[in-house]
Amino acid sequence: MSERAVPFHCPYCGEEDLEPYENTHGGWYCRSCARAFVVKFIGVGVRI
Numbered sequence: 001m002s003e004r005a006v007p008f009h010c011p012y013c014g015e016e017d018l019e020p021y022e023n024t025h026g027g028w029y030c031r032s033c034a035r036a037f038v039v040k041f042i043g044v045g046v047r048i
Helices: none
Strands: 018-020 027-030 035-038
Touching: none
Parallel strands: none
Antiparallel strands: 018 027, 027 035
């Protein structure tokens, strides 16, 4: 994957004040609640 999956809001507090988190692949940091999280693409397909 060449592009980053960009979240629209923090999954913890719902704010939109996000920035990429250091050198962590898919990592994001919320400046509002000071939490870091990772967005990971699992895949595309039919659920069994």
